[in-house]
Amino acid sequence: MLSLSSFVQKAQQLLDPTQGLSISSDPDRNPSKASLFQSQFRLPSSQHPLYEITAELTIPPANATQGDRDRDRGFQYAGKLHLSESFLCFSTTPSSFLQSATTATSSIFTGQTHGGGPNGNGFTFPLCAIRRVERLHSANFQFALAITTWNGVSQEAAKDKDKKELREQRITLQLAGSRQACERFCDGLKRGLRANVGNVAKLKRVIAECYSEYLLRPDDQKNAVPPDAGLGMLFKYPGDPKKLRDRAKMRLWAEYLRDNGRNATLLRQPTFHKLIRVGLPNRLRGEIWELTSGSIYLRLENPTLYADTLAEFQGKESLAIDEIEKDLNRSLPEYPGFQSDEGIGRLRRVLTAYSWVNADVGYCQAMNIVVAALLIYMSETQAFFLLSALCDRLVPGYYSTTMYGTLLDQKVFEALVERTMPILWEHLVRSDVQLSVVSLPWFLSLYINSMPLVFAFRVLDVFFVEGPKVLFQVGLAILRINGEELLDAADDGAFISVLKSYFARLDESAHPASENPKLRAVTKFQELMVVAFKEFSGITHGTITELRLKNKDAVLNNIESFAKRTAIRNLGPDSKLLSSDELGALYDRFYGVLYERQQRDQLLKQQEQARRAKASRSRIAEAASEGHGVEKGRVGLGPSTSLMDYDAFREFLAAMCKWAISDSPAAPRRDPVAEQRGYGSTRRAEPLSPWGSGPEPADHEFLQRLFRNWDTDAASTLTLQKVVSGMARIKGKRDIMGSINYFFELYDDDGDGKVDREGILRMSEALLFLSRRGLEGASSSSPALALGPDGVVGPGDVPGQPVSERFLGSVSAFIRRCFEYADPDHPRNQPDGSVQDVGSKLQATRLDEDPAGEELANPDAFAIGDDDDDDDDDDDLLAMDSPPGSPKAAAARPSSHPPPALPANDNNPTARRSVSKAQSEKANIALDPANPLHITLPTFRMVVLADELLEHFFETAFPASFHVIEGLASAASASPAGASSLTTFTSLGLGGAARAISGAAAPSPAAPAAACAACWTTS
Amino acid sequence: MADSAPKPSSSVKLVLLGEAAVGKSSLVLRFVSNDFQENKEPTIGAAFLTQKCNLPTRTIKFEIWDTAGQERFASLAPMYYRNAQAALVVYDLTKPTSLIKAKHWVAELQRQASPGIVIALVGNKLDLTNDGAAGGGAAGAGACDDDDAAAAAGEDAAGDARKITTEEAKEYADEEGLLFFETSAKTGYNVTEVFTAIANAIPETSLKTNRGPGAAHGARHEQPGIDLGRQDDGASRDNCAC
Ligand SMILES: Nc1nc2c(ncn2[C@@H]2O[C@H](COP(=O)(O)OP(=O)(O)O)[C@@H](O)[C@H]2O)c(=O)[nH]1
């Protein structure tokens, strides 16, 4: 697992080697300004901070409802004005999301605002909600804008022109900045307004579903049908409306909305936040949740998404739907709405639609409870978008398939308890009570399933404005208030029962014995809110972010090691052939490669975007290029790819097999001066190799074969299961026969037990490929000569000659023997006369001064067996005598010896020595595509076992060349090996032979028989 | 309970694991309330229940964590089995994959849970098999070890939904040193036996004695408003067949 977590760092160092530990590729650690901006104003991820400017907002004095007030002054707020693609936002909290601002400026500020929500005073106007912008003349050369909104637009159709002016919402903004900056901002605003005029119809549609429109409807529409404000309208809202003082709250809100605009045109002033803290009125609750969470902006972006999704997937089935179905009857079953088909139907539709649009999350138990709660106060469509906002922003990762967000926040909560209530923490540790078994449901269901509904909704009211820190503050307050009793509880049961009885008495007096009637009137719930937000006011969004960062790796590692244990246990019978260390290592390598590739892809894409943005000098593109969600693919973060394609497979092998590393890595693909606009500072990015920090993998025909062989169902991708099964066949049994059989199978394409001429050539080519960096494993150093089954002296030890070099000889003998013992496909059909031409072409020659370009390109040219068998010490090396490194060495020229037409099945051993020349020529005949032949597995086995080195190769070296556990880090040639370390014909000064083989390998439709892919020598 | 002098009482943390829908919650409900019904309980993470089990020499109070059914909650499981002294790993006799999953949980517990943890392998839904139909009436009669003959006889009969033979599971359980039972939460067959056997198998030394008044409650942590009115009297009732 270590390897996995280090990838983040690796990837980051690639981006910016100077940046040390601040991880730029991790959006949590170093969030982009765009994402900070989005979370500050709760905007969709399509929005980027394009322009910002310091400004002063003047809200005109409230109209009639507020009675006599100073009509001239109104309310003034200093703050920052931001413009994105579709929004104009103002906040009094100091903030900057400019490209030039440091990330710290942006993120410190998110910490200050306790969760980034729309906490300060100001507004978040969709540009389509702005009706008119006028430039005001002002004396001091300053820019002042008057902004008129479409406040109340949904009712205007019915009204005549003059009347509406009465309710017109008009604010002014005094811009503070250089003339140029002001001009730029205004230009941007103008463009944005123009681009967004088309959205006014959408806006009308969206706000028509807002209860405030109905609440503030003009007198002539008194009989209008109210919009859907949840199941509560049909089944009553939970709690006693009198006790909740619902009417009074509604009156206050009506007044506030009348003065400050409603829904899309709402202005946030201090009263707004106060009204939320005392609890929202039932019918407005859904709308305010929608506003404060920002889900209304998601709805505005795509108002028909919910209905469209339902229509699109009508009648389709899925696992998520099955799971949803099981839970429908146990979602707030005590609420009458959910004992009815109406309520159940709504719940089913919202959960189902969401499971389709976010298939990664699908459905997670607890979502049923949360959505059920939302549906009491809002329409299906509203609940659908609010669920999106929850899953994507407010409680990210809570409901994912690994639930890492849930587990992470439990760790964070524990850390906070330890920090703020050390005595209680001590007690928990001592009595072996795990806090999270108690607190997990609080967070996962946002207290909805833990407290009586009326109180849980009060928590939600604050949660949607102030963000996730609220869940922690409330949780801490619960423990603080019950601290003494909890110190007496010694096990899970006692602990749970203390809290359960506390929750049951939240509506009781917190101080029943008090003399003071005011104090007596304070309920336990009120006390809870006070403790949560006063005593734990120090718990900010910044606190939570910091603790999440601190615990993130540990949590992910836990999840991943759990997932790993599970996966390894479920790998099936083949996995039993490998050791558990090997399985663990394979798992790590498999997901490591996938994860790293995914990261790299993202980074490359970002670099590319940044480069393009820079080139085009487009602010929008530049802003858009800031990464979000670079971090993908970690198993712990939920579903990502678990399929390995061929390129990933190459990379996977290159990390553990010397032979799988390319000999001649391509030059870095990326422009080395490509620059990345960093967060706040322009810095130079290292060019990113498409292979990351690892070596570039080879691309050899053998790798393709291996991939295809492991890809048992021809899906063109490998699962971990397939990789393990494949590896089990190579490393699992560790017997030579199995190894030989497996190699043969790799080349027996149609599985008929025969490998034809082409296959034989490819096999030998692969043997050379696999051995070019030497043979591995305990080398058989016994110098004894091995006797082949036919009594011929095999390629034994030659004193002073390294094993790897001798192996070349073995391979050469291998080819010769294969052809020698091959069975003709049609023995009767041996052509005679016509063979000559072809055969002579095949004859490779000794040194030839002739450039013979044409011949070089001749794919039929395959140099083999040209030397003399009688030459004991110098067996079978191919075209030995080419001068070292001679580029022209590999010419083929017509042979002076026409190959005699020997019977192909003549393998009389006694005749061999004397006719070695003839034999080599016979072998060349064997190369003739016109003479189809093949070897069978027994022949192959025999040929292999005839050679000590080949035997060693199959018994030890090949399986040992897969360094599954230790990888190549310790192996000698972990770094891209220079040509000098290769054992090839070229490096041994046998360039001619090598070229002859590669010549034969050059792909040409004319000679498929000899087309070995030998890119490792040519590339 | 005729005992005049209170027997020593200790609490045992028990966790239920197994594939979704094998009947974990039903087994617990049968054990705690001697009832069988569709699960109406909204479970977040895991449900907590308690039940006492009277042994001749002592009383065991089970603190039961019934883990949630959804697959993704599996990664929360360590939280619940962490310091458990006993585990019920449940599979469905009529569903072969559920035994594979059960074996996974056994391996997980053996590797990750407290060393001395007592594990019982439980094949549930015996009533759906032929021997279940026969043995169903005799709920609570005899431990399943006596059942082998009956099970073998029943397998050949037509209409048997059994997919996992008693022998296969028993052999595996013996290999791994697990208690083994075949049960029906529906009929109640063998359910209390499982818990009694576990109670007896818990080594005396690993028992911690209950203390404090708080520990006497049998409680579930769900929100009161959602409580379906099931009494919290499980703790005081004694339906452990001992
Ligand atoms: N026939 C039969 N059905 C059972 C038995 N135990 C549980 N079930 C049913 O199996 C389904 C899943 O049960 P449940 O206890 O929720 O499983 P859990 O997911 O493991 O908790 C429900 O429909 C139960 O009624 C049993 O012993 N026999």
Ligand SMILES: [Mg+2]
């Ligand atoms: Mg269950």
